[in-house]
Amino acid sequence: MAEEAKNNEPSAPVLHVAPGPHLQDVNLTTRRMMLDVLIGLAPVIVAATIFFRQYAWLQFGVCVGTCCLSEAICSAIRRKPIPLPDLSAVVTGLILALSLPWNSPIYVSVIGSAVAIVLGKVIFGGLGQNIFNPAMVGRAFVMLSFAAAIGAPAYVLHTGENPANPIMDVVSGATPMTALKESGGVTPLLALLLGNTYGSLGETSALACLLGGMYLCIRRTASWEIPAGVILAAVVISSAIEGYLAATQGGGLLNFIGNGGHWGVLSEVLGGALLFGAFFIATDPVTSPLTPKGKFIFGLGVGIFIMFIRKLSVYPEGVMFAVLLMNSVTPLINRWTVPKPLGTK
């Protein structure tokens, strides 16, 4: 009927009037970006499943569920439509779960997720308004509140106390970073690459992070400038340290790269949460700068802070604090890197 009307009378009001442009790149939507992150996380999730079995999925379920529920409740309170279809709560939940240890108590995961959504996102006004990466806000909150439950000691496997523990493929009893910090123990490169070591659910396999990260960069859902900056900073700083060591104590190229009982440049990059953080956490568009230049500076900053914390603080790993720190200077970076309009000097 409407069609007939249109045929007889081409100017019937069924023609919309709208301002241009009348085309949109439908490959790029907020939802599609979030979906991309989920796809990019797939290898990481697979790796976590291989190494931590059902414990990984328990955390995924708890965190994602709590995040979605929190988002729904907050929206209901603020009488706004529930923005769940944009999938951002799912992404926050997954990232948080992947940055927790496999044995994080359920209540800790629940609190972390709720904090991530409520304090990390909703109080700022929802998606796009927050300053800090929500998952890292949740992570920081529980880490400071429940240090014993999920701090460094939690990662250590007490096989004796838990004989039913099915996790046996792993090679050491502490995370590579803790082992290094506390006893100078060095995890072999291959284990760092594949992921059969301890650590947070998502961080152990460098290979999985690289695979998923590449996908995100190719899709341009993540800006390559950020991971490039992080990795570059880590490589330069650890090279400087290794170079200094080599000059003062001797040691060959192998030492430099890191193998055979020495924690080298490559170990620094592959170990811990550096790659997971570089590709999946620091690249959160909302909390990173707008321009390519700004993104690179941001990445460098994250890398520098990670190395600082790793080398100089009591903490074995510093991705979380590095990201939160750089989040806070993002507005400043944005102001420094306003591009020059074409034709101005």
Next chain:
Amino acid sequence: MTRTVLTPAGRGTFAHGVHPPERKNLAADAAIEVLPTPTQVKIPLLQHVGATCESKVKSKQELAIGELLADSEAFISAPIHASINGVAGMQSVATLPNGRHVPAVPVAAGENQPSAEDLFKDVFGGDWPTSGLEQYAPEQIVQAARDGGLVGQGGAAFPTYVKLKHNPEKPIDTILLNGCECEPYLTADYRMMVETPSPIITGALLAARACSAKRVLIAVEDNKPLAVDTLRRAARGTDVQVVVLKTKYPQGGEKQTILATLGRTVPAGGLPLDVGVVVINVGTAAALARAVLRGKPLTHRVVCVTGAGIERPGNLLVPIGASYRDLIDYCGGLKPDAARVIAGGPMMGFTLGDLDTPVTKGTSGVTVLTERDVQRPGETNCVRCGRCVDACPMNLVPTRLALASRGKDWDLAKKYHITSCVECGCCAYVCPASLPLVQLIRMGKAQMPKE
């Protein structure tokens, strides 16, 4: 006359921009057809940037094609001519696609109209010399451009004679013909370049004479190899060079074309003549040749009628003032799923609410999009992804400009150089949050108090 042939220094492209689907294939192979004279045309008295013309005809006055219909004393304006043989009606008002209400004179068609063949031949046919053009003095060419009512046919519709007029402070060294036609779908310029390259070349040489430019370049995007070929063949033996640019939107934006061909950057707030360049559209060049050599004003133009929502896409030679409905009906009408009728291309065109709107000198096409084409995902908050920054050919921060416009924060808008925005729409095209960025910016530019 000896001319130094300089090699253009551009890199064939510009930074940023977007690659929307081209969809030129819809109408690219449809040869230019002459629209049968409509029973009536409605000729707006403002079809250009500048002052509105005043009608010079009385109601019921007999008019012949090319007779002066309206004119203005103002410097920036262009006279308007009758586009069909017929009788003038009472002056009324027409609403242009951009929403402006302007006075218009209707002309009812008389019995006697030129046949399609004659009309086509008169506009594009016959001989277009490329030598011996020295007999036309620069002032004479400029005068012909003014008397012929020539305006830029790429869309902006700036009076051509103003561009060509000698300005002692700003010498021109290059005439740049714009054959990029970077808007998706549109193929009017393409058909002209392929079918009637000769008047384009002649017009280019005349324009160069008018402003004593040493160099004549024609910029064409690399998705139109056939046009490049025909133009090069037609330009043989002349100093006209055809430069092939990368296909990218908005390659045909004046500032982008100049940057891509010559490597020169037009200063912010400046004009091409600040860097010694005059840019004219290929269609305008052809009209210039006709005005100078044959003394004929701009009464007809080629309009591309295209899109998935039109039955039979094509390229039509139409009289100015014909209604969009005439064009659409000639092309078989709208398809049932047609959703938006756009005057111009899909990136920068305006939607029509009323198909009785008249075609003007700046109308390059009619694009009819379907429901499927115009579906947009729901709007979300800005996710600060920076894609709009990566897309902006003017190197602006669209998300900030839109924010400033929405909040009417003019200081912020100025700080982020809102006036540099060329309203190309790249930012809104890429925004994953589906924010109406350029729409907001356009509004902001319009509302911002002028200093």
